[in-house]
Amino acid sequence: MRHVWVAAVPTTWNIVPNGRDGITGATFAPTETVFPTVVYRRFTKGWKRPLRNAPVANVDHNLVPGPLIHARVGDRLRIHFKNMDATLRNPHSMHFHGVEYAPSSDGAYVPGFSGRDGNVRPGQTWTYKLRAGRNSAGVWPYHDHSPSMHHSLEGGMWGMLSIRGRHERRADREFVSVFAPMQDFQTINGRAFVGNTPIPRARVGDLVQWDVMAIGSEHHTFHVHGHRWRTAAGVPEDTRTLGPAESFRVRWREDAPGTWLYHCHVEQHMEQGMIGIYRVSR
Amino acid sequence: MRRLPIGAAAVAGALAAAVPAQAESVFVFAQTQSFSPSQLDVLPGDRVIWRNVSTKTHNVKFETEGFNSGRIAPRGVANHDFNVPGVFPYICTIHDGMVGQVGVYPLVLDGPMKRVRRGTSVAFHVRAPEGAGEVRIETDSGTGFVPVAVAGPAQGETHEEHDAPGTVHANVVVSETAVYRAAFDGGVSNELRIEVTDAPDVSAKVRRGGRGRSIVTTAANPATPGARVVLQLKLRERFGWWPVARARLDRRSRARFTLRGNAGVPARVVLVGPDWVSALNASRVLKLPH
Numbered sequence: 001m002r003h004v005w006v007a008a009v010p011t012t013w014n015i016v017p018n019g020r021d022g023i024t025g026a027t028f029a030p031t032e033t034v035f036p037t038v039v040y041r042r043f044t045k046g047w048k049r050p051l052r053n054a055p056v057a058n059v060d061h062n063l064v065p066g067p068l069i070h071a072r073v074g075d076r077l078r079i080h081f082k083n084m085d086a087t088l089r090n091p092h093s094m095h096f097h098g099v100e101y102a103p104s105s106d107g108a109y110v111p112g113f114s115g116r117d118g119n120v121r122p123g124q125t126w127t128y129k130l131r132a133g134r135n136s137a138g139v140w141p142y143h144d145h146s147p148s149m150h151h152s153l154e155g156g157m158w159g160m161l162s163i164r165g166r167h168e169r170r171a172d173r174e175f176v177s178v179f180a181p182m183q184d185f186q187t188i189n190g191r192a193f194v195g196n197t198p199i200p201r202a203r204v205g206d207l208v209q210w211d212v213m214a215i216g217s218e219h220h221t222f223h224v225h226g227h228r229w230r231t232a233a234g235v236p237e238d239t240r241t242l243g244p245a246e247s248f249r250v251r252w253r254e255d256a257p258g259t260w261l262y263h264c265h266v267e268q269h270m271e272q273g274m275i276g277i278y279r280v281s282r
Numbered sequence: 283m284r285r286l287p288i289g290a291a292a293v294a295g296a297l298a299a300a301v302p303a304q305a306e307s308v309f310v311f312a313q314t315q316s317f318s319p320s321q322l323d324v325l326p327g328d329r330v331i332w333r334n335v336s337t338k339t340h341n342v343k344f345e346t347e348g349f350n351s352g353r354i355a356p357r358g359v360a361n362h363d364f365n366v367p368g369v370f371p372y373i374c375t376i377h378d379g380m381v382g383q384v385g386v387y388p389l390v391l392d393g394p395m396k397r398v399r400r401g402t403s404v405a406f407h408v409r410a411p412e413g414a415g416e417v418r419i420e421t422d423s424g425t426g427f428v429p430v431a432v433a434g435p436a437q438g439e440t441h442e443e444h445d446a447p448g449t450v451h452a453n454v455v456v457s458e459t460a461v462y463r464a465a466f467d468g469g470v471s472n473e474l475r476i477e478v479t480d481a482p483d484v485s486a487k488v489r490r491g492g493r494g495r496s497i498v499t500t501a502a503n504p505a506t507p508g509a510r511v512v513l514q515l516k517l518r519e520r521f522g523w524w525p526v527a528r529a530r531l532d533r534r535s536r537a538r539f540t541l542r543g544n545a546g547v548p549a550r551v552v553l554v555g556p557d558w559v560s561a562l563n564a565s566r567v568l569k570l571p572h
Contacts, residue, residue, distance in 0.1 A: 014559050022521025025315050030559040195521030259519075277519065 003078045004069055005043040006094065008120075008144075009050070010087040011063055013037050013156060015185050021193040021273070033192075035183060037155035038085045038092065040066025047082050053159075054176075064190030065178050066142070066159025068211070071099075073137050073166045077130040083120045090148035091119045093126070097245065098140030098161060100131040108145040119146050137165040139211040139249045154182065156190045158215050160247065171209035171251060175200040177222065179242065179264055180215040185273045186264065192273025194261075200278045206254045212240075213247035221265040224278065226256045239265055257282045306409075307331055307361075310382065312340040312354060312374070317382035323390045323472040324364055325409055330384055331361040340380070344372045347384075367469070389417065389471035391464040397477040397563075403453045404476060408433050408464040410448045415467055419452045423460040430454055433464065479562065482506050486551040486565035491540060496570045498539040500551040505535035510558055513539045515570075516548040523550070528558060545572040 016033040020026065041063055042051040054062035071077055077099070083092045095107035095118075105128040109118035120126045140161040144152035160176055175198070178189050185192035202208045212222045223239040229250040230236055240248065263275035305327035311318045312334040324330060332342050334354045342351040342360055347370045351360035364370070364386045374380035390409040398404055410417050420427040433450035454462070459478045464471040482502040491497040502509055509531045514523040529537040537551075551565040 012557050012559070017525055017559075018520055018522035020522050025313075030557065030561075034557050034559045193521075195517075195519065195524070199519055279519065 001076050001078060002071060003045070003080065004067070005045055005047055005080045005082075006040050006067060007043055007047055007050075007082040007084045008038050008092040008157065009041045009063075009084045010036065010038050013039070013064065013190060015182055015187060015190060015192050016196050016273070017191075018193075018195050020195075022195045023193070023275075032184070035155075036087065037157075038088060038090065038152060039063040039156050040094075040159055042067035043082075047080075047084075062189075064156035065176060066157070068159065068174070068176055069142070069161045071132045071136075071161065071163045072168075073132050073134065073163060075132045075163075077128075077132065079128040079130065080125065081120060081128065082125045083122050085122050089122045090151070091121050091146045092144050092148060092152060092157065093118050093120050093146040094128055094142055095145035096128065096130055096140065096142045096161060097247070098136050098138060098163065100133040100136070101129060105129045106145075109147050109149070132163045136163045137168070138163060139213070139247050141213050141215065141245050141247055143215065143245075153180075153215055156180075156182065160211050160213060162211055162249070169207075172206040173200070173202045173208045173254075174211060175208070176211045177262070178213050178215060179220040179222070179269075179274060181218065186269040188264075188274055188276055194275055194277055197273070197276030199276065200262075202254045202278075202280050204254055204257050204280065204282050207251060208254050209249055209251045211247070211249050212242065214242040214244055217244060218269075219243050219266070220269060220274070222262075223265045224262040225260040226258065227252060227260070254280055256280055305329065305363075309333055311335045312342075314338055315377055316380055317374075320382045321385070322383070323385040323387055325390055325411065326365050326367060326386055326388070327363065328386075329361055329363045331359055333357075333359045339376060340374045341376060342372050342382075343375050344370055346370055347372075385472050387471050388469035389414070389464045389466060391419075391462065391471040391474055393462065393474045393476060397479045397481075398456060399483065400457060400478050400480055401455060403455050406431075406433065406452045406454060406462065406464070406474075408450050408452075408471065410450060410464075410466065411468070412448055414448065417450050417464055417466045419454055419462060420465050420470075421454075421460045421462050423458055427463065427465070429465075481553055481562035482509070484511070484551055484553045484563050484565040486549075486568055488549065488568045488570060490571045494542060494545075496541045496544070496549075498541065498549060498551065498568065499536065500531075500538075500565060501534075501536045502531055502553060503535075506553075507531055507533050507535050509535070510554045510556070511537055512552045512554050512558065513541075514550055514552055515544060516550075516567075517544075541570065544570050546570060 014034045016028050053067045093107040143158040188197040191197045214220045221241050228236045228238045257280045260278045262278050307329045310332045314336040349362045367386045369385045371383045392407045417433040418429040419431040431452040433452040436451045461473050463473045486500045488498045512525045513527040517524050527539050547570045549568045552561045553563045
């Protein structure tokens with residue numbers, strides 16, 4: 001049994017911390033890039049102490065996306081959720097893709113049918129009981145599905161489950177890349193433009209895994225320069241399309257040192273910030 | 283006059299012989315996607331020289347002045363003499379959004395380009411034609427322009443040697459955000475907006491800590507316990523200034539950051555508003571020790 005403690009917490013998010021598009025030189029004022037929102041944050045047992053969602057932290061503690069939740073096929077999960085949204089005072093929830101659960105752990109709001117799992121009010125808690133089944137290997141989204149879902153999704157209330165097969169080894173490096181619009185930008189993990197978007201790092205020889213998903217109402221394409229991977233049918237590719245809430249993982253053995261671009265190849269999305277750098281050292 | 287970019291001054295001096303006495307040559311650099319400076323104010327008779335310092339080809343096309351440079355290849359130049367007062371916007375027709383403007387005024391006023399603290403004595407410099415007579419500094423804080431100082435020759439200042447003939451100076455204590463201009467019998471200058479802030483000054487120092495660490499200490503003057511400060515590093519992979527740590531100033535209006543690595547990287551401390559982002563003031567730039 002794996003226990004994970006998560007809360008919905010208010011924060012102030014900056015989509016472009018360096019204030020600029022490093023490629024075109026365009027600059028942005030804080031009034032265009034900073035906004036109050038609510039995000040998922042990992043906590044210690046009993047929500048005693050907040051933790052970082054990601055191991056490499058910057059000043060914003062990498063609160064978008066929510067914590068990466070790991071499991072293995074056959075595992076049972078208990079996700080203890082608390083709504084600490086004391087500022088906007090909206091209801092929130094957690095709805096998980098890819099795993100098995102009873103309707104009381106669906107986390108979706110359906111008036112007249114759903115229970116508290118889909119409508120956790122400020123100050124309240126709910127424990128979602130999940131099981132990683134035979135068809136759960138892979139990466140999956142989770143997100144708010146409460147009455148405030150649409151507002152929350154635009155503000156970054158989403159994260160990923162990463163479930164390994166029974167005999168599958170863990171990758172040496174695992175990078176989460178969520179393609180989602182935010183305010184007037186197209187973001188990766190809530191950040192826009194090179195330098196602001198995450199900078200994944202690997203060494204030659206590492207087994208790297210990218211967990212990719214799209215949130216919002218648009219399609220995106222995941223493209224990494226200088227690298228290829230194989231589809232389930234064994235065909236090499238370097239670009240893959242995702243629609244809303246679709247997710248996939250790709251793996252490769254790193255053999256290409258250098259600083260590379262990764263981005264959504266919908267050109268308009270690139271221009272609006274959906275682009276980053278990936279650094280591989282020898 | 284606008285201060286010439288470093289390195290351009292010598293070239294401008296060599297070219298000055300080709301233009302009428304008093305007139306100056308002022309450089310604009312065409313960069314990859316912008317003109318720098320994008321706004322420029324000159325006296326009638328001045329020559330503006332655009333130098334392409336990027337690897338792209340640019341051009342300079344005016345709508346009203348009737349001047350079109352044609353293609354300016356990388357390292358190429360184009361120039362134009364401005365004789366008639368007015369405001370002349372221009373564009374690069376090759377690069378969308380690459381715009382600039384030349385203002386031609388009978389006087390050119392130069393002053394601080396950033397916010398100043400309330401009560402600061404601000405130095406204004408005015409380029410004026412020969413025999414201009416009395417040049418006044420005027421200010422408008424919402425009720426029309428009123429004179430606040432008379433500009434005169436610099437007194438014992440070292441910057442005098444950089445000034446063109448006819449440059450006069452005035453110091454004005456600023457108490458509120460307002461628009462300033464210079465005026466004489468022959469007309470008025472460009473307008474400068476001086477923004478006044480109450481934000482305290484931020485100072486920062488860096489020293490070497492043990493085991494490859496750097497310790498940055500910061501303080502605000504006047505003392506502002508509880509104020510928010512962010513330590514930023516200028517990182518190549520972040521394409522600019524990047525926040526790496528934040529703190530509230532203690533009771534003695536001080537804060538301390540300890541960092542590992544990043545030897546030789548530029549660092550600064552920024553005083554920020556309640557959103558932890560909007561900059562109110564910044565320290566000078568430090569270099570993290572090796």
